[in-house]
Structures are given as C-alpha cells and as structure tokens.
Amino acid sequence: MTHASHPAVGRFTRCLAAAVLVAAPWLPALAQQAPAPLLHTMFQDHAVLQRDQPLRVWGLAPPGETVRIELAGRSASARAGADGRWQAALPALEAGGPHTLVASAGKAQQTVSDLLVGDVWLCSGQSNMELQVWRSLDARAEIASAGNDRIRLLTVPQVSEVSAQATFSRPVQWRPVDSESVRDFSAACYFYARELQKTVDVPMGLVNAAWGGSRIEPWIGAPTLRTLGRLDGELDVLERFAVDPAAAVAQWGRLWQDWWSGRPGVSAGDAPWDAATQAAGNWRQAPAALGAWERWGVPELAEFNGMVWYRTTVELTAAQAAQDAVLALGPADEIDMTWVNGQGVGSTYGAGSGREYTLPAGLLREGGNEVVVNVLDTYRDGGLAGPATLHALVLADGTRVPLAQGWEYRIVPREAGNPPRAPWQSAAGLSTLYNGMIAPLGHYGLRGALWYQGESNTGEPDEYADLLRALRDDWRARFSPDLPLLVVQLAGFGMPNSAPVESGWADLREVQRAVAAEDARTGLVVAIDIGDRYDIHPTNKQELGRRLARVARHVVYGEAIAPSGPVPTGASRNGDAVVVAFGDVEGTLVAYGADAPLGFELCTDAPGSCRFARAELWHNRVTLRTSHAHEATRVRYCWADSPVCTLFDRNDSGPGMPAGPFEIPLSPMAEDDHAR
Template identity: 30%
Template sequence: MRYMRWMLALAGLASAATADVKLPAVFGDQMVLQRETNAPVWGWADPGEQVGVTGSWAQNAAAVATADADGRWRLALKTPAAGGPYVVTVKGKNTVQLSDVLIGEVWLCSGQSNMGMTVGSSNNAAEEIAAAKYPQMRLLGVNLVTAEEPQTDCAVRPWAECSPENVGSFTAAGYFFGRKLHQDLGVPVGLINSSWGGTCIEAWTPWAAQQDDEVVTGIRASWDQREATYDPDAAKAKYEADKKAWNEWNAGGKQGKEPARPRFDGQPRKNQNYPANLFNAMINPVAPFGIRGAIWYQGEGNAGRGAHYRVQLERLITSWRTLWGSDFAVYFVQLPNFMAPWQNPVEDGGWPQIRESFMNTATEVPNTGTALTIDVGEADNIHPKNKQAVGDRLARLALHQTYGKTGFAWCGPIPKSCGFAGGEARVTFDTGGAPLAARDGEKLVGFALTGQNGVPVRADAVIEGTDTVVVSSPEVKEPCMVHYAWANNPVGVNLINEGGLPASPFRFGEIPKFDVFAKYLPDEAKEYKLVYAFDPLAGRLTDGNTKFVYDEDHSADFKGPFKKVAYFMALQDMTGKETYAFVSMDPFTEDIAKIGVPAKATGARFQCAVTGVTVKSNVEAIAAGDFPAGCNLEFCDCNYGPQNQAKVEGAEENVFDFGDVFSGDKSPGYGCMQIHNWKQKQSIICFNRFGSGKSNDVGLGNSEGQTRDWTFTSSAKNYARGEFRVLVLE
C-alpha cells in the first residue's frame, strides 16, 4: 500500500514539470548500486521540479528531491543486501527506467597505463577472455577526455555484463581484482574504469587540493609557459613534416637514422597531464556514485619525483574522499621491478623511492593498503603482463581489510621497525597474515648494510621467529643503514611470507654525510668561501624543473667582484674509493646565480673558454696543474647534441665531448654542467641531467663508451656518496 502511494505521488509530480529529467552517464541499465547504503542518485530537471526515485527491491525503497535553482537535484536511495536484477525508476515530468540493476559491491579503478592495460594484453589473454562469463559482474568505462574546469557529466562506455565480448578491452588489473571479489564474496560486483596511460598523479587531483604545493605549481607554470607560446599551425606543420619523414624512412627500408615518430602536440592547457585536467573530466563527474572503494595503479609518470609522491598520493586520497563524503578504502599497487637488473648492493633512484612512498602511505594513511609486486615486473617492459597477480593482491587487501575475511595472507611483509646493535640490523615486520619465509627455502637475497664509511655491501640475512630478519656482514662492524631490494630492478630478491607474497623494498637508517673537501684540500678550504653545496647523486629541480635545490645556498652573502670561481666534486664508489677534482678559474660572470647549477631560472648558458685555471685531482686521467688557457665550460639547462658547433679544437662531430651544440628547442631540457680541458682532450668535472637524482650523469675525467662527457650514462647510481661545492675567492 505504501509503495502504491509513492507511485501515485510521483505520477502527480510529473504533470507539472516542463523539462525532461536527466541522469548523468554513470547511471544506466545493467549498473550495480552499492549494497546496504544510502546510494546517491542525482541529475537535472527544471528548477523547483520534484523528482522521485524508486527501487523495485522494496515497497519503501523510494526518495524525493527538488531541483535547485540550477536545475540540479540529489537524493539518497536506501539499498538492500546484494541481489537483483531490479528496476530503478526516476520520475519527474518524464519517466526514466533503469532495468537489470544489481545490488552489490562497486569499485572505482583509476591510474595510468598499467591500470588501463587491458585483459586482451595480459598473460593468457585468449583463455581469460573466453572464460569471462560473469553476468553478475558489470563494467563501465569513462572515456578519455580532459577539462579545464570540474565537469558534472562525462561520456562513458555504458554499463554491461562482463562477457567474452567486452572484457578484452577492459582494465586487466581491475577485472582480475573484481573477479576475485565476485568469486570470494558471492555477490555482484560493479567496476568503473577511469584511467589514462602516461599520466601523472597531479592530473588526477583537484587543483584546490594542490595549489599550495610549490612542486605542482612549478609544473603548472611550465605548462602555462608552453601555452603562451603555442602555435597550432606550427604544431600541425611539424606533425605533417614528421609524418612524411617517418613514412619515407619506413618505405625506404628503414635505412639511415630513425626519424622522430610523428606526434601531434596539442594545446598544452588541454593536455592530459596539465594539473587537475583528468580529475575535472574523469573523476568529478563520477562522484558521488556509491562505491565501496578505489584501486589505483599509477606512479610511473611520477617516478622522477618519487619522494614527493608520498605527499601527492595522500592528497589525492583525501581529496577524493572529501568529494565523495566518505572515507572509503583505497588500495594501490606498489610499482614492480623494471629496467636493467641491479649490479650493486644498493641502486638508489626514482623507482625505489616511489615504492617507499607507496609503502609509507599504506602504513600512515588510514583505510589504505598497497599490493606488493616487486616479483612480477619485466626488465624490458614497463607494462608487465602478469596482471592476474596484481588483481589478486589488490583483492586480498580488500577481502581482509574491507570485508574482514581471514585465514589467508592478505599482503606481503612490510617492515615496522629496525634497530642497530652488536654489528647487526634487526628488522621487524607486519607479515601480512603469514610467517616470514624465503622463496623456495633458499638463502635470503637482497639485503645490504652500510657502515660509517658510507659504502653499502651485500649482507647476510636470516629469519628469526615469525616476524624478524637479522642482517649482518663481516665487512660492516658498525652498520648505520640497511636496505632491501633497493634498486629499479632488484631481480632475485626472495623474502616472502608463507603465503607466497613478496616483502616490500625498504631502507632504515642514515648514512653519514660525505664531506672530504677539507680533507684533500685544506689550504683551499681555508682560502675559498662556499656559495653552493649539494649532493650530486641526489640532485633535484623544482618549480617546473626550472630551479635547482641546493643543500646549502649562501649566494645572498656575496656581492662580488671575485678573484676566482672554483668547483669541487668528490665521489665515493661502491668499493669505498674516493676520487675528486678541484678547478679554479678567473670569473666568467659577475652574476653569483650563474656560477651555480645552470637551471633555467638562473638564465645561465655558457659555452666559453676560461682562463687562469688551476686543476687539482687524485684521478690519474685528469691532468693537474696550471692552465692559463686551454680550458672551457659547457653550462646549459637545455638539450644538447654532439656536433662541434663552437669549433672547439680537437672536439669530435659525433661524440659528446668538450665541444657540443646547445639546442634551444627544449628548455628546460637534459642540461649539463661541464668543465673541460680541451687542450688535453679531457673532461674534468661533469654533472648532467641534474634534476634526476640517482639517474644523474656524474663523472671525473673522460667517460668511456659512446661519450666523453658522461652524457646518457646515468652514472650516479654507481656511486655511494658524493659532494659538490661551488666556491669563490674574494
């Protein structure tokens, strides 16, 4: 009787309206509504129009709302336990009827290409697709589009039953996650895929949540600079020329140098990586559709800022929860192993650092977790095909933490604490539901200890009890830092739990600062004054890659003029060997900002000879002494090539050395800070790609192989510690 009264009331409401009631695209036939909640339903109608919504699962499953002055209405529809199919009816002037609606668990799947990677591209694709007959799993995809302001609706690939006909083009990580939930919980599951390959986290985050972050504001400023100079006609002409060159190269049997692949550069302000553009277009329109939680697979696009990702990930989670008005669960994938297998006990860089950010977020932000995948990557493929393992591990987290299931390992071991005593490091873990173990019962591999000398060595490790690993090495009497699996691709690491899930890479401790200038050059240490100091193995840029971040910046204390400008770089390799070079010269500029790292903000760009040079070094291949002439600088923030445009005597045309050419087409670009002795055909101090941390190029003397100035070597990862000083003599 109550249900009939609701229907009669709604019929009466319809007669007075003048415009059709409309729902956003996230609603549709075959959708899944989140079970046992007050599911938000919203849309548009005439201002002041009353809209009613009913669900066929119960007589009292009904709610009414009145459209506001902008024509928007929203209400909450109480949903039952899992079941269906049902009909949802929306009545205003017109009637919208949504059929074959299920009630169950709804999850949002988002991120970049590894979330977007389809079932059809995963392992055993043909078998997986053929077996994907799950009528109670429903799939919806949000179309790839950007927006400069938050949108209220979006284009989608509508809700549909999961079947062999459509699963091949759906997110593999999301599908395998949802399939396990469906099988283990025995309820309908709805998955919303909103992902875009090659995108950064700042694009998925609302601008209001990140507008105070100087890293992100710098990124946005860089995009805005490109927008100010963007010429669509020139972009089109370049694309057509590149396409012609590419087609001719292919038609000619791919002879000669491969040309640039044709790619149309669209308007920068509308780019998918412009901060907030994807949130505006692909997340905001989906909210506040009722979901249990979200899964996130992204980070490759932010690996160059791995440490900062910790801040960005929590910001994204918090802003999405605020938008939905719910502290829903968020589970994310820690990036897998990738690139060349490691050669050293520790190889710091963006990928191990971003893995640490995932781990720390999972342990510090409530109702989150991270699926550990250090064992399922591929050295030469940034899109590993084993998405079955990824989905399984995400689902294990949800089954335990969200749904309260027990009796299985839900996560790989994550370290909780570490102590150093008696020449050992003792690491205690949250084991994730099963005791610690070594894969296949082998000796533990992947641990490193660092002593007071700053040199990491491979270490022995044994499991003690169910949750502790004891790490030691006869080479390290007083360890101050321990690492595990700390590299881009730490192949072979084998700490797991008895459920077979891998442990997270981690580090604990602190390495003593490398400070050897006064040790090797005590007279110069007394005579020269420090302007800038930094670790060349951890260089980073901010403000849209335009400003270098120094450990010490005393430039405000100096007015000039100076008698001499000097540079000192020291490196300690993985064996503990220390090398250094010191170069002093007559001033080549009176601008104190331009004697430091030539980041874009400084305006420094020098390809010039320098006079009055003195070189001191313990590197045999570097000629030491006084050189009134014969030395030169190559300082720039841009890309550069090997051609000897400056006609430096002895420089080669096709080798990166002491005579290269600066390219003005990309600034900021690769960047170099090089001091050469061209008469000796030597590089002395080289620091390139200076915003890339352990991917920087650093070197003393000539590099071997295809370059002489360390370009493209990413050599910073081969050193344990470094020191760089920029000095003046007043």
C-alpha cells in the same frame, strides 16, 4: 590547444549544426518522442549501485520541476534548481537485484532496468591499470571463458578538461561481463573483482578510469592541489586557460622561461627562444627529414632521453604576416614547448598527436619569423617526428607556408633536469583528468578505489608522497570520507644490478609503502616479483588481481589475514650484526633459490655507502653481516629498478607472499632480544 578549440573546427561545427536544422524539420517531433533523460548517465541499464549506504541519485530536469524517484519500494523527491540540477537520496539497500529505477518529472519519465546492488570499485591510474584483458597472460582463454552477469563494467572515456565537468562528453555504458565486454576492459580491475567475489559474494560494479603514461597530478582536483602550496603559478595559468587560452599560453611561456634561467649550467642571457640570444649554445644542422633523433647517427642522441632545442625561420610577406595563422608542427615525442618570435604559443603532451597552435594577432612580422621548439622525451624515440613536410604556417586565406629553411638543434645536458609541464596538458598537466574523468562520476557510491600509477613520477619521489596523500584526500572528499584506497606498488622493470644502486623507482616504492602504512584505510599491494624486466607492462594481472583482493579482504572487509606479505617491524644492531624483524608473516619466512635471502643492503648516511649483506634466516628475523655492519645506520631490501627478491613467507596452503622493498633506520635492540 585541442582540435575542438581550433577556429576552423568551430566554424565547421556551427555550419553543420545549421545545415542539420534546415534539412531536418522532423527534429522537434523527434525531441518530443525522446525527451532528455532525467537521470545522470551513471544511472542506466545494468548499473551496479553501492550497497549498505544511502543511495544518492541526481540528474537534470526543467528548472523548478519536482522529480520523483522510485527503487525497490522506496521513493524520494527533489526539486530542480535554477540550473536544472537535482539530487535526492534513497535509503540504503542490501546486496541483490535486479531492480528497476524510475524517475519522473511532470509528463517526463525515465526507467532504468536490471540494476544490481553490491560493491562498486573505481580502478584508476596509468597504463598498467589501463592494460586490457586481451593483453594479459593467457588472454585467449580468459576472454573465451568470461561470463558473469554479477560483475558489471563501465569504462570512462579518456577525456582531458581544464575545468571540472558534471557529466561525460562521450557515451558510456554499463555492461555485464561476457567475452565481448571484457576484452577491452582493465585486466587488473576485472581479475581483482573476479577473485574478490570468491569470498565477498555480492555483485561487483567496476568503473575503469585510466590513462596510459599519466602522472598523478592530473588526477587530483585543483582546489586540493592548491593546498600543497607549490603549484599556485601553474594553477593560475590553468584557470586563465579556461577563459583566454592565448593569454594563458603566453603567461606559461614566461613561467617556463623563468624555470630555464634557473637551471644548472645555464649562462646569463642564454634564452634559446629569443633570436637576439640564439648565438649561445652549440647549434647544429638537423637532418632534413627529421624523425626520431635516436636515428640521426649522432652518438650523443643514440640513446638520449631528455631535452633538445629546435629552431628554424620562415619568411613572410607583409600581406601574409597580417593574417591570422596556425602553426602546424606535426607529432612531437613527447612534450613540446613552442615559441614564435620569442612568445610562447603552445605546449602539448603526447607522442602521436600533431601540434596546431593558433598564433595571436600581431605576432607575425614581414621578413623572418623565428620558430623555436623545446622537445622533452622520457622514453624510447624522441623529437619532432616529422616528416618535415608537415611543418608549416597555415594562413587564414588557406595558404600553407612551409617551414622549408631547415631546422637546427641543440642538445640540453641531462643535469638540467625535466621542465615543468603545461597545466592544461592531458596526462601530464594539473587536474585535467580529474576534470574530464573523475568529476563526471559525481558522488556515485563506491566501496573503494584501486590506484596503479607511479611510473611517470619516478623522478620526484619526495613530491609524490604529498601528491598521493592529496589524491586520497581529494577522492574521499568527493566520494566518501572513509573511502578505502588500494595502492599497487610499482613492479620490477629493467635489468638487475650486480652492486647496490640508487633508484628512482625504489625511492617511489618506498613512498608508496610509507603513505599506505600511515592510514588504516589504505592498503599496499606488493608487485615487485611479478614485473617483467623487458616490459614495463607485465602481463600477469591475474596474480595482481589476487593480491589486490587479499588486501581488500583485510583493509575493506576487516578479515584477520596478513594483507600483503611480510613487512619489517624494526632493525637494530646486535654485536657485529644487524637484525631485521618481520611481522605479517603467515607460517614462516623462507628464501627461494638459495640458502639465504638475497637483496639486503646495509648503509651509512653517506651517499654511495650501501653494501650487499650476507643474510641468515631465523624464524621471523633476518640477521645481516658485512665488514662495516658496525657503521650501518639503515637497512635496504630489494632496492633497484628491477631487483632480485627472494624472501617470502610460506604456509601449508601455498608458497605465500613476497616481502616488499623497504628502507628503514636502525634502532637500539632491547637486552632480552639479543638471543636468537
């Protein structure tokens, strides 16, 4: 539940609106002086419009009114429908400007000035796309020297919605690049456009829609998610949440409980949310102050990322139990699922925000009332953050009944896995960021989209493949059927390994590589070597921007260059060795820091069978040898969260590009390929 949907907030808003109307008789006159804008908010001063394609323009006008638009000597008209919406199309324009756009309907007129025509890019994803210029490498110098009127910036407000929105709920503004506007803008997005403009000399419009920690599912529209065939239950809950939140939460609680009952190691009748079965499990007394469980002094929790159950009881009189009430829990890090008297009442994503859940009428009872919270933590600190004084039942008459009897807790074994996320959650739900941040863009003309996300989905690489395809299809349906998508492969993060390991990060990188390879309008940017083993947010976004621009030059603009470093074209057995051939090599292959490249593995089909292999370079091939090479069925390279990768190409113009991580099967080698 958002604060805006809380009944008390709604009453306050209505009272405030009434007070303003009574105290401000000048409002009607002001409305006449400043009529509602005819154009959608995307069309405002300093905007960039997409060149070389028909220009779709839309907005709102009085129903039935004819709207006329004029731009660069071209004009069109459209009639507003019964809902006031209108849309018109102008002929394509070449890059250039500045231009003025005029929309008129009856006596109303809106003028938008200083419009440029060029290439418009949507930059989206999680925190590594959100990361601002002021947090990037050499930030002070970058900000001080920023000044480019031909790059324009628009940051989409971070808004989560349960249904698709036609426009923004908060103000947005197109701004030319200067030291002030660029400071808080996406570093990856800005450095990309700055680099690309060196070879594509047109104005650039950058639309940044990113949310730190977000999964991919919130960025995809609900109709497209339904095509996957495995999210119907969650999507049904989301639809219901839009019209009846309390009923939807209760419905979701039952789905969550079904998930729990099917977990490995969960015994029959083990239902921690139900007071009748709470004797099951090892419950212990939690510290009175609560706070992050890593600081409790409990060895099992010292570095624990996973789920912990909490429970407590609150005593109410009959008069108290009869009132409407809100359960206040304070912050939880990072996802909670909460029950009162065995019924689900709320679930929220986000470590910093407090939880306030409106309780359905009749749920509370005289005497003891059980409050049960399951908290999932995936990174750093976890748990009910406290202080415990924040936890209370807030009754309709203003009485605050503290949850003062103390909390007990129960640790969930890691093998239980992670629970499903409530579909209305902001950055971890379904379609919520699409609804609040992508849908408001309408059908604005784009040259392409940049996607830097995946850290929050590393536990489900098999599902991510279909989700990444769904995102691509969904955005193409909205913006353009052949919309190019440039995908940043996950950078390295964490300590390197001394032996081959299994890695969710590596699995997801391979999914990104495979999905990009299957579509000519999708490009992959290798970033494995520009990560930071100590920071999940590497600061060298300048090099990332350079690589993004290089991929765009090939995928979007058709330039005959290798887009993103050497790529494997095949692997086959050659006597007692395995040979991997590479394409997209500029110049020759080279190993940095040693006579031969590091990080190659030969594996059989058996789990845990991978072994590091000795590698030899020969032109555009790498020959691999191990004692079990004759048994190998697949080759892996740079396969870890943060591997050491030393294979690059090199030409006369510079150090070249890295070969990215991959896993490929072995295939037979033709006879004429046996000679090196």
